[in-house]
Amino acid sequence: MKKLITLFIILLTLNVVGQEVARVEPPNWWTKMKNPDLQLLIYGENISKTDVVIDYPGVTLEATTKVENPNYLFVDLKMAKDVQPGEFEIQFKQGDKVVDSYNFELWDREQGSTNREGFNSSDVIYLITPDRFVNGDTSNDEVEGMKEGLDRDYNYGRHGGDIRGIINSLDYLQDMGFTAVWLNPVLENDMPEASYHGYACTDFYQVDRRYGSNEEYQELNEELDKRGMKLIMDLIFNHCGSEHWWMHDMPMKDWINNYPEMKITSHRRTVNEDPHASEADKKAMVDGWFVSAMPDMNQKNPFLAKYLIQNSIWWVEYVGLEGIRQDTWPYPDKNMMSDWTKQLLEEYPDFNVVGEEWTTNPAIVSYWQKGKLNQDGYKNYAPSMMDFPLQSAVSEGLRNEESFDFGLIQIYNALANDFLYPDPYKLTIFPDNHDMSRFYVQVGEDVDLLKMGVTFFLTTRGIPQIYYGTEILMRHDGSEHGDIRADYPGGWKGDKVNAFTGEGMSDAAKDMQEYVSKIQNWRKNADVIHDGKLMHFVPEDGTYIYFRYSDDEAVMVILNKNAEAKTIKTDRFNEVTNGYKSGKEIISGATISDISEVTVPAKSAFIVELAK
Known part of the structure; x- marks a missing residue:
């Protein structure tokens, strides 16, 4: 017994x-x-x-x-x-x-946590790929037990940039006139190779130790708060990394879509809006894996959906975030995305969320914005979306020769599609980002065209975002992501060129840096750019003129693509200019005593504050 x-x-x-x-x-x-x-x-x-x-x-x-x-x-x-x-x-x-x-x-x-102001049109966002910006703490370059170590010679390797480096650089960003920082993902990516980009998360509650710690992430936001600046976190609900801890012992069979068979997504994103789409095609897009190293999470599983929603709220509260950028927006289950944006904004009504829907079709982008009355009854609550249609139009419009259908008219026509959006003034606009060729390269490394493009994005409607290095003419020879996301000069000890001090920089790079700083620091206090209406006029003779205006203020912006100076008579613009007699050009600082006509130098932009 x-x-x-x-x-x-x-x-x-x-x-x-x-x-x-x-x-x-x-x-x-x-x-x-x-x-x-x-x-x-x-x-x-x-x-x-x-x-x-x-x-x-x-x-x-x-x-x-x-x-x-x-x-x-x-x-x-x-x-x-x-x-x-x-x-x-x-x-x-x-x-x-x-x-x-x-x-x-x-x-x-914290008291007032729910009233946290999200990023908005008063901000200029600086987008940073953390591994490639500044190595502020060499002690975390190699972390025992993590699968990938330092390899700065490899364009897809880890180069050592970290949160400490970003903290150390905040005075520079503030002096440049940036008011918000968006970091590509900083959560743990313990993948065997090419883990630097951050989009294959292996722990949703832990900052990657090669970037620092959760506490340093908090410290970054505290330092930004001291400067009146904001922090935007990059999140991914669609997929995790194949080395995520739960991939070795999943809670349920349907936690991951198409597991273990693994099927790559069709990438046919329009099935989300298509009234004629088959269920088979919807499943092939939404349930497919983005790439083989990124298992597709099943947001239709209610436990996983709640897990992801709570995780985002946890990071907002833990760090004190002012915004979230959501990767691969159309790939997760769209009903879960609706639930998430609704619950997040119920908790933080003044918060902001921007989604990545990479298409040049504004009708598709508009489908996801808060307030859109969709034919299928679908409601989403994201205040902002990335304005890829406008990015493409500006890039092409500056590059193309002027004709009836091409050139500056492409920019005009892109903005003419704003009737599709519930609120185009809340869209996030940008010349480039971490996934595409740098804008400087897109415009053929023509500094004048780059300046015109940057001026446009800093003065038109929307919330501008600038990718790190645009302000110093960063370029690349290859077209791979690892080339585009190059190391920021001066971010590593021994760099021959230092963008923070000016050492070794070309005169052209220094000039561009000063150019961006001047516009952005002016923009900080230009309420009419933040909140004013937009009126533009059909481009003529290689020039495009638009206004940001309110009842009391008006700013005229002129883009001149011509190889010679242009004198523009302004009587055509009386709807806005009536009552204004003079102005000040922001970039040069010149006073214009009579605005009845304005002469703009060749291949340049003018920003004129009008005065009565």
Whole structure:
């Protein structure tokens, strides 16, 4: 009999948790959240064979869900409005025995957190690929146990840029007139190769240690706040990295689409809007993998959907973010994307979200913007989207020879499509980004055309974003991503060219840097550029003129593509200029005593503040 009892105890022991709880995600939460519900993902060996016990005033255990993998539990909690910050124990019991526990912390939510102002049209965003900007801490170049180390000679290797380097560079960015920073993803990408870009996340709650720590990410935002600047986080809901920790032990079979067979997406993104699309084609696009190293997450799984939504809210609250840029917007389940934007903005009404829908068709981009009345009844709540149609039009319009259908008229026509958008003034506009050839290269390395393009994006409607290095004429010979995302000069010890000090820079690069700084620092206080209306006039004779105006202010912008100076009579623009007599040109600082006609130098842009 004793032998039977002993055997029974051994068998019972094998059924209990065989190790400490490996993960609780999110790892903490906050009091005073508008949404009282919280779902914890608990991971540990045979954790589902336990019962969860919580005893903390104001915290109610609503449900515990066991799924097909016994190593997971999903625990639903509800927080009372008056729940107090503190720490409580989550116990995991078998019978009367506590076999493991986790101390969960509720933090006090900062006052005013819900009123955080998101990035908007008063901002100019500086986009940084962290690995390629500044190496501020060489001690994290190589991290023991991580799969990929430093290889600065390889264009797809890790080069050592990090959060500390960005913190050290904030005075430069502020002096240049940038008011917001968007970082390509900084979360852990413990992939065996080409992990520098950040888009194959392996831990949604951990900053990649080669970039720094979660605490340094917080510090970055604190330093930005001191300067009145904002931080935008790059998130990816569509996919994770193939080395994500859960890929080795998934909660459910449908956690990942097309697993383990793996099918690449069709990339036919228009199935989201197409009223005639088949379900088979929709599935082929949405459920397919982006690339073989990036498993496609199934946002139709309610547990995964909640996990991703809570993760984004956790980072907003933990770091103090002012915005999120969402990668590959049309690839996740679109109903989940609607739920996410709705819940996020209910928690943070003044927050901003911008999505990447890479198409030159404005009808497709407009489908996703908040307030759009779509034929199929679909509602999304993202205030902003990336304006790829305008980017393409400006690039082509500056490059192409002037004719009836080509040249500056392409820019005009792109803006004429603004009737498709619920709010075109909230779109994020840009000359280039980390996924395309640099704008300087797009316009044939013509500095004059680059200046015209940058001037346009800094003065037209929308929220401008500038990719790091545009201000110093960064270029590339190859067209691969690893070439486009080159190291910023001066970001590494021993660099012969230093854009922060000017050492080794060409006169042309210094001039461009000064040019961008002058416009952006003027723009900081130019309310009419932030909030004014836009009126433009059909391009004529290689010139394009538009105005930003309000009841009390007006700014005239002139783009002259001609190889010679142009004198422009302004009586055609009386709808805006009536009552204005003189002006000041921002770039040169020159005073224009009579605005009845304005002479603009060859291949240049003019920004004229009008005066009565």
